[in-house]
Amino acid sequence: xxxxxxxxxxxxxxxxxxxxxxxxxxxxxxxxxxxxxxxxxxxxxxxxxxxxxxxxxxxxxxxxxxxxxxxxxxxxxxxxxxxxxxxxxxxxxxxxxxxxxxxxxxxxxxxxxxxxxxxxxxxxxxxxxxxxxxxxxxxxxxxxxxxxxxxxxxx
Amino acid sequence: xxxxxxxxxxxxxxxxxxxxxxxxxxxxxxxxxxxxxxxxxxxxxxxxxxxxxxxxxxxxxxxxxxxxxxxxxxxxxxxxxxxxxxxxxxxxxxxxxxxxxxxxxxx
Numbered sequence: 001x002x003x004x005x006x007x008x009x010x011x012x013x014x015x016x017x018x019x020x021x022x023x024x025x026x027x028x029x030x031x032x033x034x035x036x037x038x039x040x041x042x043x044x045x046x047x048x049x050x051x052x053x054x055x056x057x058x059x060x061x062x063x064x065x066x067x068x069x070x071x072x073x074x075x076x077x078x079x080x081x082x083x084x085x086x087x088x089x090x091x092x093x094x095x096x097x098x099x100x101x102x103x104x105x106x107x108x109x110x111x112x113x114x115x116x117x118x119x120x121x122x123x124x125x126x127x128x129x130x131x132x133x134x135x136x137x138x139x140x141x142x143x144x145x146x147x148x149x150x151x152x153x154x155x
Numbered sequence: 156x157x158x159x160x161x162x163x164x165x166x167x168x169x170x171x172x173x174x175x176x177x178x179x180x181x182x183x184x185x186x187x188x189x190x191x192x193x194x195x196x197x198x199x200x201x202x203x204x205x206x207x208x209x210x211x212x213x214x215x216x217x218x219x220x221x222x223x224x225x226x227x228x229x230x231x232x233x234x235x236x237x238x239x240x241x242x243x244x245x246x247x248x249x250x251x252x253x254x255x256x257x258x259x260x261x262x
Contacts, residue, residue, distance in 0.1 A: 005245035007237050011164060020248045028255045038258070042251040116248075132240050 009132060014125045016132070018118040026108040029116060030083045033104070045071060053080050058088070075099075083108075090120075097127040162209045162229065170194060171202050175211060175225060182215070182222040 009016040022029050032038045036047035049059040054077060062071035072093035079087035083106055091099040103119040122128035165171055174188055189199040203223060206212040213224045 003241070003245070005241060005248050007241040007244065009237060010167070018244055020244070022248070022252050022255075024252060024255050028258065029251075031258075032251045032255050038251075038254060041254050042247055044247070132237060134240075 009128065012125055014123065014128050015119060015121045016128060018120070019115065021109065021113060021115045023112065024114055025112055026083050026106060026114040029114045030106050033086070033106075033116070045073075049074075051077065052086075053077065056080065075102075095131070097131045098123050100131075162211065165205055165209045165211055168202070170199075171206055174199075174202055174206060175230070178212060178223050179225040179227075182224045184220050184222055188223065 005018065005020045007016060007018050024032075032042065034050070034052050036050045039045075039050065040047050043060070045060045045062040047058070048061050049057060051057055056077040057074065058077070059074045060072070061069060064070050073091060074093070075089040075091055077086065077088045079085060085106065086102075086104040088102050088104070089099050090102050101121040103117075103121075105117040105119075107115045107117070109115055122131065166175070170192065173192070177183065177188060177191055185200060185203055188203065189196050192199055203212065203214075207214055207223070210226055210229045213226050214221045215224055
C-alpha cells in the first residue's frame with residue numbers, strides 16, 4: 001500500500017524530507033498551515049503567535065489538563081511566499097536536539113490536489129536521529145484514546 | 156552503532172530491496188535469487204554478502220546448498236525507527252485534510 005505521508009531520512013545525513021499529497025486545492029492547504037485557528041486544530045497545539053511574513057515569528061504551546069506546559073516551540077520566518085513556500089527555523093523548548101531549519105514548499109498538482117514538502121535540516125546527524133527516536137506524544141495520545149474508547153464501552 | 160548504519164545502507168539499494176522481498180516469501184539459494192535479476196551473478200553475490208553482514212539475511216547450509224533466509228527481526232528494527240515519526244505526521248495531515256474539507260464545504 002502506498003503511504004500518503006512519506007518520511008525520508010537517509011542514514012548518516014542531517015536532514016529529513018516529509019512529503020504528502022492532499023486532496024485539497026493548494027489555497028486551502030496553505031491556509032491550513034498559516035491560519036492560527038486552523039493550525040491549532042490539526043497540530044493539536046495552541047498558537048500563541050504566528051506572524052506570516054519575512055522576519056516574523058511564531059510560538060506554539062500545549063498544556064495538559066492541569067495547565068502544565070507539555071510542549072513549547074518557536075521559530076522565526078525567513079521567507080514567506082503565499083501558496084508557495086515558507087522558510088523558517090523551528091525550535092522545541094527544552095529539547096536536546098536544538099534548532100532546525102525548515103523549508104516548506106507548497107505545490108499545486110491539480111485544481112483539487114496539492115503537495116506539501118517539508119525539508120528539515122538539523123545541526124548534525126546525531127541530533128536528527130535523537131529527534132526521530134523520541135517516544136512521540138502521538139503514541140501516548142493514541143494510548144489515551146484507546147483507553148477512552150475502552151472505558152467508554154464500560155459505562 | 157555501525158551495524159545499524161549498515162542496515163540502512165543495505166536497504167538504500169533497489170536491487171537489495173528486491174532481494175529482500177524475494178527471500179521474505181521463501182528461503183532461496185544464491186543461484187535462484189540471481190535468476191530473478193539481469194544483474195551479473197558476482198553483483199548479486201556482493202548484494203547477498205552485504206545483506207548477510209548486516210543480518211537482514213541469514214545463510215543456512217542445507218545439504219550441499221546454502222539457503223538465504225530473511226530475518227524479519229532486523230527489518231523491523233529499520234521500520235520501527237521512522238514509523239512513529241511518520242505516523243505522527245500522517246495523523247496530523249489526515250486531520251488537516253478532514254478539517255479543510257469541511258471548511259471548504261462551509262464556504
